Amino acid sequence: MNRGGLIERFLGDNRLRLCLVMGLALTLTACLSPEEKCLNTMREAVYADDFAKGLATADAFYRKHAVETEHPSERAMALRWEISAYTRLCLLMTGELNRRFLAYYPVHEMGVLFPAPLPFVNRHCYAYARLYCEMGLYGPALPIVLWHAEDLGWDEAGLNLLFEIYTNTNQSRVAQTYLQAFQQDAKTRRWSAPWVATVTALAENAASAPDGTRTQPLSPAFLTGPQADESFIDGYAKAVFRYETALSDTATPNPYLTDYYTLLCLLEKDLAQVPRLLDVYRRQGRPIPDYLQEATLIYASDAGNAAGLEAAGLTREALQLSPDMEQRVGKVFRDFEMLKIGGLPFDEMTRRHAATYTYHFLFGQIQ
Amino acid sequence: MTATTKRHRPLLHLLALCLAGWAGLCLPSACTRPAATWPAAIADGAPIFPNYTACDLVLPVNIAPLDFMVSEERLPQVAMVRLEAFAAQAEDGAPTAALDVKLQRKDGRLECRFPVADWHRCLQQAAGGHVRLGFRNRQGQPLAEAPVLRWQISADPIDPYLVYRLSAYDENPCKYLEAEERCLENFDTRLLMDNRRTGGQCFNCHASAQNDAACMSIHLRGDGGGTLLYRQGGFRKITLPDGFPSLRLAYPAWHPSQRFIAFSSARIQVFPYTNIYKTQDLIADTLARLLVYDIERNRLLPAPSDALAAAEHNARYEVSFPVWAPDGNRIYFCRAEKLRFIDTLSFVENLARFRYHIAAMDFDTATGTFSLPYTVCIDSASSLSLPAIDPSGRYLVVSRLPMGSFPSQNGGELALIDLSRRGADGLCPLQDIPALASPDGEKSHQFSSNGRWMVFGSKRLNGSTAAVYISNFDRDGRFHAPFILPQASGEFYTKQLRTFLFPVLNRTAVPFTLDEWTMAAVAPATPIDMRLFAADYEQGAQPMGAGH
Numbered sequence: 083m084n085r086g087g088l089i090e091r092f093l094g095d096n097r098l099r100l101c102l103v104m105g106l107a108l109t110l111t112a113c114l115s116p117e118e119k120c121l122n123t124m125r126e127a128v129y130a131d132d133f134a135k136g137l138a139t140a141d142a143f144y145r146k147h148a149v150e151t152e153h154p155s156e157r158a159m160a161l162r163w164e165i166s167a168y169t170r171l172c173l174l175m176t177g178e179l180n181r182r183f184l185a186y187y188p189v190h191e192m193g194v195l196f197p198a199p200l201p202f203v204n205r206h207c208y209a210y211a212r213l214y215c216e217m218g219l220y221g222p223a224l225p226i227v228l229w230h231a232e233d234l235g236w237d238e239a240g241l242n243l244l245f246e247i248y249t250n251t252n253q254s255r256v257a258q259t260y261l262q263a264f265q266q267d268a269k270t271r272r273w274s275a276p277w278v279a280t281v282t283a284l285a286e287n288a289a290s291a292p293d294g295t296r297t298q299p300l301s302p303a304f305l306t307g308p309q310a311d312e313s314f315i316d317g318y319a320k321a322v323f324r325y326e327t328a329l330s331d332t333a334t335p336n337p338y339l340t341d342y343y344t345l346l347c348l349l350e351k352d353l354a355q356v357p358r359l360l361d362v363y364r365r366q367g368r369p370i371p372d373y374l375q376e377a378t379l380i381y382a383s384d385a386g387n388a389a390g391l392e393a394a395g396l397t398r399e400a401l402q403l404s405p406d407m408e409q410r411v412g413k414v415f416r417d418f419e420m421l422k423i424g425g426l427p428f429d430e431m432t433r434r435h436a437a438t439y440t441y442h443f444l445f446g447q448i449q
Numbered sequence: 450m451t452a453t454t455k456r457h458r459p460l461l462h463l464l465a466l467c468l469a470g471w472a473g474l475c476l477p478s479a480c481t482r483p484a485a486t487w488p489a490a491i492a493d494g495a496p497i498f499p500n501y502t503a504c505d506l507v508l509p510v511n512i513a514p515l516d517f518m519v520s521e522e523r524l525p526q527v528a529m530v531r532l533e534a535f536a537a538q539a540e541d542g543a544p545t546a547a548l549d550v551k552l553q554r555k556d557g558r559l560e561c562r563f564p565v566a567d568w569h570r571c572l573q574q575a576a577g578g579h580v581r582l583g584f585r586n587r588q589g590q591p592l593a594e595a596p597v598l599r600w601q602i603s604a605d606p607i608d609p610y611l612v613y614r615l616s617a618y619d620e621n622p623c624k625y626l627e628a629e630e631r632c633l634e635n636f637d638t639r640l641l642m643d644n645r646r647t648g649g650q651c652f653n654c655h656a657s658a659q660n661d662a663a664c665m666s667i668h669l670r671g672d673g674g675g676t677l678l679y680r681q682g683g684f685r686k687i688t689l690p691d692g693f694p695s696l697r698l699a700y701p702a703w704h705p706s707q708r709f710i711a712f713s714s715a716r717i718q719v720f721p722y723t724n725i726y727k728t729q730d731l732i733a734d735t736l737a738r739l740l741v742y743d744i745e746r747n748r749l750l751p752a753p754s755d756a757l758a759a760a761e762h763n764a765r766y767e768v769s770f771p772v773w774a775p776d777g778n779r780i781y782f783c784r785a786e787k788l789r790f791i792d793t794l795s796f797v798e799n800l801a802r803f804r805y806h807i808a809a810m811d812f813d814t815a816t817g818t819f820s821l822p823y824t825v826c827i828d829s830a831s832s833l834s835l836p837a838i839d840p841s842g843r844y845l846v847v848s849r850l851p852m853g854s855f856p857s858q859n860g861g862e863l864a865l866i867d868l869s870r871r872g873a874d875g876l877c878p879l880q881d882i883p884a885l886a887s888p889d890g891e892k893s894h895q896f897s898s899n900g901r902w903m904v905f906g907s908k909r910l911n912g913s914t915a916a917v918y919i920s921n922f923d924r925d926g927r928f929h930a931p932f933i934l935p936q937a938s939g940e941f942y943t944k945q946l947r948t949f950l951f952p953v954l955n956r957t958a959v960p961f962t963l964d965e966w967t968m969a970a971v972a973p974a975t976p977i978d979m980r981l982f983a984a985d986y987e988q989g990a991q992p993m994g995a996g997h
Contacts, residue, residue, distance in 0.1 A: 232617045232624050255490040256913035262488060263944035265556075285490035293888075293912065 116147055117161035124168040128209065129239045137172035140165060148188040166191035167209035174213065179341045180348075180371030185437035195345055196316045206230035211243055214315065217339040219322060220247045222315055236264075238273040245277040252293055254284040319343055327362060334365050341371065348373050351443060356381040360396045373439035375407040380443055414440040487520050487558075488943045491911050496523040496584075496595065497561075499942055503930035505884065506600045507921035509607035509902060510576045511634050514563035515600075515932070518939035519552055519584070521559055524595050528552055528587040530561050532568075534575035538601070544581075546574035549589070560939050565635055575602040601929075603921055605901035608660050608954040609634050611934070612641065613917060614653065615947045624649060628667075630959050636937035641959055642667065646967040650674065655953060658703030659775070659840070660898035662955035666701045666710060667966075675974035678744065679961055680707065684969035687747070690976035695736040702771045702780070706814060711752075711771035711780055712740045717855060731800045732855035733788050737767035739780075740982075743817060748978040752780070753810060754818040762822060769805065769854040770835055775842045777814050781825060783834050783854045784808040804832035805854045807847065807866065807877075826866045826877045833864075833879075835892055840900040843869050844926060846882075848892040861892040863905065867926065884928045885920055896922070897954045903928070904952040914948040 114122070120143040127136035143165065154162065169192065173179040186192035206229045214223035227243045241264070248257035261281050264270035323343040326335045335343075340362055347355040356377055363370050370378065378401065382388040391397065414435045420426040435441040492498040497517040508515070519527055529551045533544035548567050552559040571580060580602055584595035591597075615627045628642035644650050651670040658664035665679040675688035676698045689696050698712040715737035738759075739752040753759045764787075771782040783805035790799045806827040811820040826833065831849035835856060838845050845866040848856070865880045872878050885891055887909035894905035903922050906915040910933070920931035933942065934949075961969075 228617075229624075253912065255911035258488055258490040259911045259914070259944060259946065262940075263946050266944065282489075288490055 115158065115161070116143065117158050117165065121161055121165050121168070124165065124172070125208070128168060128171065128212065133172045133175040136168060137176055137178065140169040140172060144169075144186065144189055148186075149190075162191050164207055164209070167207050167213075170195070171209045171213045171216075174338055174341060175216065177341070177371075180345055180373040182437075183345060184373070184439060184442055187436045195342070195349055206233040208239060208243075210315075211240075215243055215246055216336075217319065217342055218250075218336040219315070219318060219339070220251050222318060223247055236270050236273075241270065241273045242277075245274070245281065249277075249280055249284055252284065252288070254281065254288045254293070257281045258285050316346055320346060327358065332365065335362065337366055337368060340366065344371065344374055348377050348439060349442070349446070351446075353377055353381045356387075357391060357394060357396060360391070360401060361394070364396070364401070370401055370403065372404075372407060375401075375403050376411050376439040377443070378403065379408060379411045380440065410438055411440045414438055414444070418444055487522060491943070492520070496520045498939060499933045499935075501600070501932055502596060502598055503932070504599065505930040506598075506932055507603050507923075507929040508572070508580075508600050508932070509603055509605065509633075509919075509921075510572050511569070511606040511609060512572070512919075513633060513635050513935050514565060514568040515935045516560065516562045516937065516939045518943075519559040519561060524584055524592055526586040526592055527559065527584045527595065529585045529589065531583050531585055531589075531591075532563070532571055533581045533583075534571045534578070534602075535580065536574065536576075536578040538578055546571045549585075555938075555940070558940065562938070569634075572602050576604040578602060601921075603901060605899055607633055607902040607919065608897045608899075608956050610662060610955040610958050611904065611917065611952055612655060612657070612662070612955060612959060613952045614642075614655065614950040616950060617947060626652060628652070628655060630955075631934070632958075633934075636935075639958075640963050641961070642966050642970075643963060646963070647970045650970070652970075653951075654699055654701055655951060656701045656703065657953055657955055658707050659705055660954050660956050661707075662957050662959045664703060664707050665959065666703070668698060668701070669970055673971065673974075676701070677966075677969050678710075679969075680744065682960065684961070684965065684972075686969060686972055686974040687742070687977055688974035690979060693979065693982075696738075696740065698740065698742070700770045702773055704773050704814070705775060705777040708744055708814075709750075709817070710742045710744065711773065711782075712742065713769045713771055713782065714738055714740050715767060715769060731797065732853050733800060733803050734767040734769060734785075734854065735788070737769060738763045739768050739771055739782060741817075741819075742977065746978070747975065748980070749982045750817055751982055752819045753821055755821070758821050767805075768808075772836045772838050772845075773812075774838060775840050777812065779809050779811050780819070781807055781809045781836050781838065781845060783836065784822065784824075785832070785854070801852050803852050804828075805834055805850075807833050807836060807845065824876060825868070826879055828864070828879050834861075835894065836866075837894050837896055837903070839896045839922065840898060843867065844922075845877075846894050846896075846903065847879075848894070850892075856892050861890040862886050863891045863894060865926070865928075882928050884930055885918075891918075893951045895953055898956050902954070904934075904954055905931070906949060906952060907931075910942055914946060915950060916942060916945070917949045917952045 120139055123139045124136045127133070127139060150158075166189065169186070170179075170183075173183055183192070183195070207226065208230055211223045211226035211230065214220070214226070223243065224247050227240055227247065230240050231244075244260060245257060248254070248260070257277075258281055261274055261278060264274040319339060319342055323335055323339055326333050326339075340359075344359050347353075347359065356374070359374055360370065360378060363374070378391075382391055417426055417431055417434060421428060421431050432441070432445075488498055493500045495502045497519050499515075499517055501515050501517060519530075521527065529549055532548040532550070534546040535542060536545050548563065548571050550561055550563055552561055554560075578601075580600050582598040582600070584592045586592060609632055611631045611633055612628060613631070615629060617625050626642075626644045627640060630639045630641050631637070642652060642655075644652055647669070650673070652667055653670070654666070654668040656666050663679070663682075667677045667679075669675055669677065675686045678685045678687065687698075689698065695714070695716055697714045697716075699715065700713045702711045704710065715734035718733045718735055719731075741750040741752050742748075743750055751759050753762060767785045767787055769783040769785075771780050773780050784807070785803060785805040788799070788803045790796070794802075807825040808822045809825050810822045812818070826845075826847075828849060832852050832854065833847040834850050834854035835848040836845045837847075845868060847864055847866060848861040849864050850856075850861045863882050863885050865882055866877045867880070868877055870877060885905070887907055889908040889912050891905050891907045891909075893915075894903055896903050901922055903920050905918055905920070907918050908915045909918075910916050917934040918931040919934065921929040923929065936942065
């Protein structure tokens with residue numbers, strides 16, 4: 083058989099063709115760096131709302147690459163920052179933020195809750211836009227969605243976030259403009275099709291709802307809204323949470339925002355917020371997360387604080403604090419006493435307890 | 450129909466059926482594409498889009514056709530429109546010209562597209578008079594339920610060229626920026642600047658000298674930046690030399706002599722303020738001062754000219770957005786007391802106190818010297834910014850902003866200052882301009898060379914992306930209902946995501962090409978002679994925050 087015939091037979095055989103395609107895919111995957119592989123898998127998982135898989139992927143990556151022996155390249159570092167952003171999102175969405183965030187202590191990029199320079203370094207990071215959206219902070223989510231599209235083009239996930247923001251904030255006019263614009267391309271037309279009914283209904287009811295696109299003047303009404311004394315997301319998250327909880331005694335803020343705000347306060351060792359946080363979790367009917375339980379026990383170790391909690395009905399029984407947490411906090415404090423008298427090396431103290439909130443309370447830098 | 454055609458009619462029908470079937474099989478995407486819906490949210494209740502139904506609409510005689518889409522839901526029998534020209538304002542009399550336009554179906558919508566030459570013929574016939582636009586059915590009968598639109602046609606033409614910057618979104622920082630020139634008499638556009646050719650460098654503050662495109666400046670930010678001056682048929686790129694870190698050449702205003710350009714220099718401090726809907730950049734200025742560049746001698750002049758007065762003034766005030774009086778003997782600018790934070794107020798409350806007013810200095814062109822500054826107009830409720838002066842020198846139009854002077858913030862409505870009038874306090878009164886107001890803000894306004902037209906940017910269409918609007922400014926100092934910059938297709942604005950910024954009207958086309966601009970933008974810059982300036986420049990003034 084001549085060479086042309088061999089090639090024809092090879093390409094004509096479906097099994098061989100499948101092997102060829104799979105081989106090519108495997109080769110391409112093998113060429114990817116660990117960071118790229120991890121990020122791709124996390125992205126796919128997050129786009130499919132499989133946050134547990136995303137978190138498992140991050141864990142597998144960090145088990146091998148928590149600390150790099152060599153200084154990573156700028157490209158690798160950018161990817162690591164993005165992985166860390168997806169990790170935060172997955173922690174928040176799986177309810178693990180206040181149970182596991184501190185367990186990532188060896189990972190430099192996980193050192194703070196929100197790395198402020200990120201919007202400018204990775205301005206198109208979908209994970210941040212999604213994080214803000216899930217917390218109900220649509221204002222800061224929007225620019226990231228748009229920057230993502232400008233840098234990388236539209237994808238289905240970004241497009242969904244865009245319409246989620248516009249529909250949640252009653253921005254019917256601009257939503258309709260985007261809907262019209264997306265009709266020009268087959269892909270964006272298909273992705274936006276599920277939003278047509280929602281946006282049309284929003285537009286039809288535009289007169290009865292405040293138009294979120296409208297300018298917000300610096301009027302007294304605006305000034306009584308959430309006020310952030312700091313730039314960036316942490317300041318804003320705090321301001322919104324405090325504003326919403328101050329509106330009424332029965333307000334129950336978005337649970338994701340509550341978790342985020344809780345960790346912010348705890349990382350800053352602002353234990354004065356503990357009673358209010360406990361009250362919000364109680365109102366939301368959600369279990370008290372591990373770090374807040376630890377913080378509560380530390381806070382209640384002061385007799386005056388304990389009496390205040392009791393008076394507010396925030397007793398151990400009412401809060402259903404776990405006996406495990408009590409043991410955990412007690413162990414850290416006992417080891418701390420050992421450390422002070424030279425009976426325990428600090429490395430061992432860190433190895434044993436760095437993933438606990440109590441350790442952070444004793445040794446962690448205010449973040 | 451010929452006999453041959455008649456004989457083959459069944460065959461033709463069969464062929465047509467086959468073609469239709471083939472199209473159905475091979476072009477599924479065309480069939481699955483949903484019919485376009487009427488853009489209810491942005492059409493503002495009108496039966497046509499863009500909405501040209503305002504009763505007070507005045508069009509320049511040389512404007513391009515106002516093409517639009519028609520809502521079949523609101524005008525079910527509509528099939529054509531009739532445009533009739535009347536030489537006088539009076540309603541009676543026979544039309545001097547008429548134009549029938551059959552509506553075309555495009556993507557499931559009806560569109561009215563006027564033939565450009567016929568449109569202009571009609572408008573010429575109606576100069577100083579008006580045109581009437583009526584909707585008709587397939588038989589040419591007027592639709593009883595349809596409105597008859599009446600547009601006044603001003604004999605005063607608008608400058609035929611418009612330069613504007615286009616950014617991808619209404620969010621900072623935008624990566625891709627372009628500047629286009631549009632001929633207002635038709636739909637021709639030309640790309641003038643594109644930052645993808647200069648490594649993504651931001652450019653802004655394009656300005657021409659009193660609507661003269663042969664005399665322009667463009668500021669380029671970042672590494673290798675500088676200010677491009679186009680004058681006498683060529684580019685020149687200037688920059689501030691090292692050692693003046695707090696100075697910038699921003700917000701240019703050409704002196705009518707075309708010898709001087711006034712700039713304001715400031716470091717801007719950005720306070721991103723987010724509410725649930727959007728992030729607003731609340732921007733304060735610091736270390737601001739006026740700079741006047743002498744083009745012929747490549748040097749900067751301090752303003753005010755008296756060194757002591759300049760030092761005192763700069764210590765007390767921030768300044769921004771200079772603009773020359775048409776005779777060149779005075780410069781107006783925005784001025785604000787320096788921002789001092791009060792501990793008991795929140796940062797937004799502090800920023801809300803940072804408000805500009807309008808001030809001026811007299812200028813002696815022969816000696817290049819300035820008087821001491823004086824206040825012209827103050828508004829207790831808002832911050833006055835972006836002054837634009839009409840060619841007669843009598844009127845200033847300003848943007849009333851919530852705070853500061855930076856145009857990127859949301860909000861802003863236009864107001865008129867009649868410089869010929871003075872109140873008891875010696876200040877010029879500020880008047881609202883209801884004809885131009887919208888809840889979405891207006892800014893970036895500029896007059897035509899004859900003073901009869903003003904262009905401005907507004908987000909009124911969808912609240913997010915700015916478009917250019919044109920308004921007639923009549924001889925009584927009154928603005929008429931604005932209309933959106935007409936486009937070749939009525940559906941243009943239904944899917945326009947880019948935002949139009951800083952429209953500038955020119956009497957002639959810009960003389961340079963995109964390639965020439967690119968070469969000039971990447972060329973090295975000539976440092977400005979700072980000797981006159983260095984004496985009172987505070988070396989200790991360190992930059993803070995982002996700047997221009």
